[in-house]
Amino acid sequence: MGGTFTKFGLVDRKGKVYGSGSISTDTHKDVELYLDELCAAIRKLVAKSEGKIELRGIGVGAPNANYYSGAIEFAPNLKWRGVIPLASMIGSRIGVPVAITNDANAAALGEMMYGGAKNMKNFIVITLGTGLGSGIVVNGGVVYGHDGFAGELGHVNVIEDGRHCGCGRKGCLETYVSATGIKRTVYELLARRNDESELRKIPFEKLTAKNISEAADRGDLIAAKAFEMTGRILGKSLADVVALFSPEAIFLLGGLAMAGDYIFKPTKVYMEKNLLTIFRDKVSILPSELVKDNAAVLGAAGLIWKEISD
Amino acid sequence: MGGTFTKFGLVDRKGKVYGSGSISTDTHKDVELYLDELCAAIRKLVAKSEGKIELRGIGVGAPNANYYSGAIEFAPNLKWRGVIPLASMIGSRIGVPVAITNDANAAALGEMMYGGAKNMKNFIVITLGTGLGSGIVVNGGVVYGHDGFAGELGHVNVIEDGRHCGCGRKGCLETYVSATGIKRTVYELLARRNDESELRKIPFEKLTAKNISEAADRGDLIAAKAFEMTGRILGKSLADVVALFSPEAIFLLGGLAMAGDYIFKPTKVYMEKNLLTIFRDKVSILPSELVKDNAAVLGAAGLIWKEISD
Numbered sequence: 001m002g003g004t005f006t007k008f009g010l011v012d013r014k015g016k017v018y019g020s021g022s023i024s025t026d027t028h029k030d031v032e033l034y035l036d037e038l039c040a041a042i043r044k045l046v047a048k049s050e051g052k053i054e055l056r057g058i059g060v061g062a063p064n065a066n067y068y069s070g071a072i073e074f075a076p077n078l079k080w081r082g083v084i085p086l087a088s089m090i091g092s093r094i095g096v097p098v099a100i101t102n103d104a105n106a107a108a109l110g111e112m113m114y115g116g117a118k119n120m121k122n123f124i125v126i127t128l129g130t131g132l133g134s135g136i137v138v139n140g141g142v143v144y145g146h147d148g149f150a151g152e153l154g155h156v157n158v159i160e161d162g163r164h165c166g167c168g169r170k171g172c173l174e175t176y177v178s179a180t181g182i183k184r185t186v187y188e189l190l191a192r193r194n195d196e197s198e199l200r201k202i203p204f205e206k207l208t209a210k211n212i213s214e215a216a217d218r219g220d221l222i223a224a225k226a227f228e229m230t231g232r233i234l235g236k237s238l239a240d241v242v243a244l245f246s247p248e249a250i251f252l253l254g255g256l257a258m259a260g261d262y263i264f265k266p267t268k269v270y271m272e273k274n275l276l277t278i279f280r281d282k283v284s285i286l287p288s289e290l291v292k293d294n295a296a297v298l299g300a301a302g303l304i305w306k307e308i309s310d
Numbered sequence: 311m312g313g314t315f316t317k318f319g320l321v322d323r324k325g326k327v328y329g330s331g332s333i334s335t336d337t338h339k340d341v342e343l344y345l346d347e348l349c350a351a352i353r354k355l356v357a358k359s360e361g362k363i364e365l366r367g368i369g370v371g372a373p374n375a376n377y378y379s380g381a382i383e384f385a386p387n388l389k390w391r392g393v394i395p396l397a398s399m400i401g402s403r404i405g406v407p408v409a410i411t412n413d414a415n416a417a418a419l420g421e422m423m424y425g426g427a428k429n430m431k432n433f434i435v436i437t438l439g440t441g442l443g444s445g446i447v448v449n450g451g452v453v454y455g456h457d458g459f460a461g462e463l464g465h466v467n468v469i470e471d472g473r474h475c476g477c478g479r480k481g482c483l484e485t486y487v488s489a490t491g492i493k494r495t496v497y498e499l500l501a502r503r504n505d506e507s508e509l510r511k512i513p514f515e516k517l518t519a520k521n522i523s524e525a526a527d528r529g530d531l532i533a534a535k536a537f538e539m540t541g542r543i544l545g546k547s548l549a550d551v552v553a554l555f556s557p558e559a560i561f562l563l564g565g566l567a568m569a570g571d572y573i574f575k576p577t578k579v580y581m582e583k584n585l586l587t588i589f590r591d592k593v594s595i596l597p598s599e600l601v602k603d604n605a606a607v608l609g610a611a612g613l614i615w616k617e618i619s620d
Contacts, residue, residue, distance in 0.1 A: 073588075146430075146592075147556055150556035236467065248456040
């Protein structure tokens with residue numbers, strides 16, 4: 001579930017997708033009506049199989065979703081205010097077990113069950129989209145923490161009194177390292193430097209990580225510097241993260257990660273440069289192995305299949 | 311096992327100590343001779359009970375000790391170079407199960423089994439001695455990470471190009487926040503400011519956290535400012551740690567923690583000030599509840615009792 005769209009799909013235990021669909025998240029002001037529509041669409045998808053598919057459970061990746069409470073709690077990017085007991089609301093409509101967590105934790109579970117982390121017990125998944133989310137796995141389990149909200153790497157402070165963050169504070173990692181963060185870096189560079197750049201033609205609201213990546217392909221200096229700066233800040237933060245968690249690998253996914261080497265290379269260089277000696281050349285930085293279009297759905301499926309198996 | 315002394319004790323499952331002792335760690339250049347002496351002392355302590363005590367296992371907290379491999383690996387503070395397979399070397403001498411980990415992880419296990427974290431599943435123990443160590447517990451288990459060296463909070467970077475650290479890098483947290491770190495802060499303040507201070511009489515090598523604490527008791531401005539600065543840096547770092555782990559509590563112990571309110575108060579203030587809204591007023595900062603003299607021994611005992619029980 002994102003702020004704009006909700007994607008859903010039928011996934012078996014092995015990660016095979018048997019059909020999928022999507023509805024708008026933001027057409028209904030009343031969450032009950034939204035869930036009526038969503039559950040009707042899910043039932044329809046199951047019905048299509050003519051009895052061949054039995055629905056065993058529902059996993060949900062949603063903003064500010066709390067695994068423990070089964071509720072979405074004070075999500076700034078959703079219309080519905082306060083605490084929404086999503087798991088029980090879906091469960092009462094469809095009558096199967098429901099588990100929820102945030103998008104990044106779901107992505108980590110998807111990576112562990114169906115992606116590149118199949119044999120890993122300690123790894124981290126970082127989603128680089130509008131913000132920066134992280135799903136952290138320790139000893140084969142997602143780190144939810146005491147209250148279910150652990151893994152907020154996007155809100156670690158990296159620059160004292162730095163860029164304003166949506167969380168109300170300043171200098172959070174996601175204000176520098178995310179699809180939005182690199183846009184801000186491009187604009188900062190365009191303001192500071194005199195180099196020609198095709199990015200001077202694009203208004204802030206239209207600029208995307210893809211534009212920046214394409215400009216870099218054409219040798220645009222500002223674009224190249226923006227990736228370098230972004231990778232430097234991410235790499236430096238990852239060195240700290242490695243000191244705390246000692247993961248086997250760190251997976252990057254989402255819009256900014258699609259830029260490939262432009263972001264992976266400087267991230268790796270600056271992580272290694274800042275690592276404590278004992279961790280050097282030990283931690284891989286890898287692209288997610290979940291098929292791009294189904295990553296969200298596979299993550300949510302991973303959550304509920306793990307739940308049912310445990 | 312510390313760089314100078316090795317303490318040992320007989321501890322039952324409930325944390326009752328039946329006798330203890332200590333030997334020098336650094337008298338023998340040959341680790342075999344050191345272990346001969348240590349194991350003889352342990353056997354003697356057990357023999358004293360005249361058959362009433364049965365030795366079930368040995369837990370060891372030691373610098374750079376790797377839980378997975380059972381070895382001390384490249385410990386800068388010990389005489390013995392390279393990789394020392396400590397667990398098997400002790401096991402072959404005494405014939406009981408042996409588990410080892412670093413001091414901070416052992417402290418966390420001690421706190422969980424016998425101290426203030428008895429009912430906690432997610433908490434962190436921070437040792438503020440010569441350096442800063444951390445034992446992190448997630449879901450009731452210590453975070454060892456992929457290679458056994460997770461939990462190096464002392465080596466998270468807090469000041470770019472900051473103070474030189476024993477690890478060979480600059481600006482690590484422990485160069486500011488530890489018994490040694492606050493000494494460095496005092497000297498920085500004495501250099502920068504003109505205020506009178508009793509601490510101007512004490513050479514760097516003799517200055518202790520206790521001196522600074524006693525000076526603060528007498529209203530010494532430099533001492534007070536040093537605690538404030540130390541708590542500010544620790545509190546800010548803890549805000550980031552909370553965002554990642556969402557612990558129920560953070561325990562402080564060791565020389566600097568003995569300063570009580572002088573260090574706890576600013577730490578709490580600056581942690582709260584820097585926390586993401588969802589974590590505010592939720593995370594306690596507490597003194598360790600392990601009896602000071604036995605903290606190390608109880609931690610090591612906690613490690614092996616947990617091992618035997620699991």
